Amino acid sequence: MTTHNEEPRWLNDEEQRTWRAYLHATMLLEDHLDRQLQRDAKMPHVYYGLLVQLAQAPRRRMRMTELARHAKITRSRLSHAIARLEKHGWVRREDCPSDKRGQNAILTDEGYEVLEQSAPGHVTAVRQALFDRLSQEQQKSLGEIMRIIAEGLQPNEAGADLPWLR
Amino acid sequence: MTTHNEEPRWLNDEEQRTWRAYLHATMLLEDHLDRQLQRDAKMPHVYYGLLVQLAQAPRRRMRMTELARHAKITRSRLSHAIARLEKHGWVRREDCPSDKRGQNAILTDEGYEVLEQSAPGHVTAVRQALFDRLSQEQQKSLGEIMRIIAEGLQPNEAGADLPWLR
């Protein structure tokens, strides 16, 4: 698969600057939001994202695997995360009626409240760090670019991996 | 500081899509590179970045605080990281001659070798995931955007925080 011994195309100066800027910006932003949420909602950013997903789901509940897929994390990570959120009383589990293997993660009222209280601060933080600093053009561009990157790394989202295409 | 009770400007549809794309893309890419490097270089992406910094530094060494600043991580995190890299024999520590509090992190020959061997695969991974998928325009745009974000989150890089500006 990976050709060895072949000298790769190194990054040129401009590419290096771009890559560095990417790494710095993403790292700083993630840290920033983690701290903001740890302070205001007592949980890291990823956990907050899980609650948001649940809040938007039909009956404020979601199958574990589906939640993991939406949040782009492994099922293992989700299991641990939900365990902790459950300890805090923000989420509870329930057996899935139709599939005895399945579990539903359910947002509790307490969880919803935490979300309600911390959402404004969080949106503000995101605006201040990101949207307020970018022009309309740049926002549009950012969206397109990020969608392209995500698509390229998606482990075969719906429609791909059809047997007759191999 | 944070105004309470004030309804924030929520994200509109387009902004939400952009933000989501950002979160997904950055998460997927970081995971992807972490796995790639864990496989090929036996270390996570951040640790690899530390070795790169050291390799580019004057005598392949750097003061801990400076290294932390360049890598955008806390000194604590760096301390732990260097401890581990030291165990692997890729880095060693040395007292700083001019400041008895200081430590230099030094890239060993073994460390340099690991870097040499894994760099090609890493660059290829970055290209495949990012640069190969973006037009020149988009690359330029991405660089600009990321620099803006990073600047906004920099905890007062040189020149700011001047007393007479408070």
Place this chain on the structure above:
DNA sequence: GCGGATTCGTTGAACATTCAAGGATGGGGT
């Protein structure tokens, strides 16, 4: 020089993530 504030780097505990393994159920073919 003195003394207080600051910087340097580390430490340990709590928390988070990854990885490999495993138990249980479901689905499909025969």
Place this chain on the structure above:
DNA sequence: ACCCCATCCTTGAATGTTCAACGAATCCGC
């Protein structure tokens, strides 16, 4: 019915990160 394999989710151990606290050395104003 049966078997085999896939999927669902969890678990524990190893690893990585955060946070608060700390000792040592340096800096700065007097």
